[in-house]
Amino acid sequence: MIRRIVSFSFLAAFPLLAQADAAADYAANCAACHGEDRLGGTGPALIPETLARLRGIEAIIAEGRPATQMAGFADQLTGDRIAALADYLQAPLAEAPLWSAQQMAGSRRMNPDYRPAPEPVFTGDPMNITLVVETGDHHVSVLDGDSFAVLDRFATPFAVHGGPKFTPDGRFVFIMSRDGWVQKYDIWSLQEVGRIRAGLNSRNIAISQDGRWLAVANYLPASLSVLSTDDLSVAQAVPVTARDGTESRVSAVYQAPSRKSFVLALKDAPEIWEVATDPATGAVRDGFVPATGLKEVPGAAPGLFARRRIQTEEPLDDFFFTPDYRNLIGTNRQGDKGVVVNLDLGREIAELPLPGMPHLGSGITWDRDGRKVMATPHLNEGVLSVIDMEDWRLVSQIRTDGPGFFLRSHDNSPYVWADVFFGPHRDEMHVIDKQTLEIVTTLAPFPGQTFAHAEFTRDGSHVLVSLWEDEGAVVVYDAQTLREVKRLPMKKPSGKYNVWNKITFEDGTSH
Structure with a gap:
């Protein structure tokens, strides 16, 4: 005392x-x-x-x-x-941190040496390219999904966060860092196109169904930035304010391709926003208002988009969408339940018993006994919850050796691959039968080291898993025999993203 x-x-x-x-x-x-x-x-x-x-x-x-x-x-x-x-x-900065459309535009840097190739400069299948984000030294490796040769390895902005997003044709990819930098890369040419800082503290990005617009969810400033995918110019920068005037960070933005819209998760307000990416579609849908009704940052292009608000009982995060994008499941701040919101009706329609902080953003779906189910890991307990997506019934809770972070599967695979990301069993990867919901085997090739995040090749024949360490590796498995076929040294490889699986919204890939 x-x-x-x-x-x-x-x-x-x-x-x-x-x-x-x-x-x-x-x-x-x-x-x-x-x-x-x-x-x-x-x-x-x-x-x-x-x-x-x-x-x-x-x-x-x-x-x-x-x-x-x-x-x-x-x-x-x-x-x-x-x-x-x-x-x-907790003391204020000497100057308030602002990041206007003009400042964004001023940060834009296009690569003067970039030359678009008329066709891929490599011989492999451009739709079977897999990008490996190496956080150990802030690079991305470009893998041929057939030979597993490294076609290119390029530097990224510091601290890449959230999954890269591909244009619908699979040619270009956009990568975002936590400090708001967005990088455009041409997979055919194996060259960076350019980059721009779209925020000061950003969460993730989403691309529109037509490939024209890229949305950036920002914590700081509390805003949504929309960029032209063509040249990374600023299309619109909109501060996010709830109906009651509360300023809110955007915890995530998602593409809803069949709806021709972006869906925003508001961190600090009990609202979900849907922003139309096609002005004609937004104009005829109930609840949408012109973007000019929003308080825009000076210098941004006016009137491009329209927005509707969906009121919820409390703020929701970490969204999972049904394949038709009619419904989303979000988790509340306490992480003790899932809330189903019907986007057509614009309201909550069900609650799910999902204690233990479900990581819905890693959720995947598959067909089981003629019904569509989804599964999600939990960040605070060793459980995978499996939910019937027709009646929202909890089908099963699969006990694992610890809390996991990522799930992956593929239409051509009978298995779900689930890591045990946290705790003493972080060196394990469970392989689970999609029909029986039983663990078939547990892989642990690197005792005491983190073994996580699986990704399938385009045809589902192989699975890539990360040894998530500074002197790490990507380990390639035969998806049927579950035998290792190759190891590729990498610098703390985290996420791996196959072009085909991402642009076709493959069931076993989180979106």
């Missing part, structure tokens, strides 16, 4: 010195992940705008945060220094 009183008196008497020490501690321990300007890197932005709803900041600094790469610093910083660092993070 005496120590705390002395500490309080010291900080109160010498606030500038405490602030300077906290700034030094931030630079030494936090800047590598959260950015020197506190505006985000591999980790989120650490400013009042993003920390206002977070409780127990001192405890997080001291103990770390479960299910993330955030380590604790209790063995490096005293309680007083942790308290001062928490105060420093």
Whole structure:
């Protein structure tokens, strides 16, 4: 008690010195992940705008945060220094962080050496290309899905986050980093086309059904940025504000191809937004309003899109969509249930018992006994929940050796591949029969090391799995015999994305 009183008196008497020490501690321990300007890197932005709803900041600094790469610093910083660092993070920046359409446009850089090839410069199937995101040194490897040769390896913006998005013809891919950079790459030419910073702290991207528009979901500023896929120019930059005036971060944006729209998950308001990507479609649908009714950032192109609001009981995150995109399932902030929202009706129609923080964004579907089912892992418990998508009945809960993060399957495979991403069994990959829902085998070729994220080739004949370590590898398996056929050294390979599976919305691929 005496120590705390002395500490309080010291900080109160010498606030500038405490602030300077906290700034030094931030630079030494936090800047590598959260950015020197506190505006985000591999980790989120650490400013009042993003920390206002977070409780127990001192405890997080001291103990770390479960299910993330955030380590604790209790063995490096005293309680007083942790308290001062928490105060420093919650203090406003010297200047409010804004990122207008003009600033976006000013950041745009096109590759002067880019030359579009009239046909692929390689001999393999361009639809069977798989991109491997290597977070260890911020690169992407381009794999031939037949020979598994590395066709190219190119540098990406720092801290790529969320899955890359392909144009409908599979030729171009867009990659986004946590600090808002969007990169365009030509797979046929094996060249970067250009890049632009569409936000300061961004979550993911989505591409429109016609391939014309790319939407960027932003935490900072709380906004949706829409880019032209042709030249990365800014089509529209719209601050996101709920009906009651609450400013909201956008936790994710999704493509709804059959609806010709984007669907937005609002982090801080009980609303879902649907934004029409075809002005004619939006104009005739109930509930849509012209984009000019929104408060646009000066300099953005007016009137391109229209938006409708769907009210929910509480904010929902991490969406999963039925294959026809009529319904979505979201999870509440507590992570103890799933909520089914019918997008045609514009309201909630069911609740699902999904405790344990379901990771719906990794959900996949398949046909079982003549009915369509979906499955989702849980981040806080070793369970895969399987749900009947016709009556929303919980079919089964498959017990696993720990919480998982990713699921994958394929129409031509009888199996679901489910990792055990968190905990002491993170070196395991379960292979599950899609009909019996039983674990057929568990692969663990790298004891004590993270083995995660499966992806199938175009025809479903092979499965690629990541040794998720700095000196890691992509391991290729025969999808029928489950035998290893090849290893490709990689620098902490995380996600792997097959062109065909992504652009055709293959059932076994999360969207």
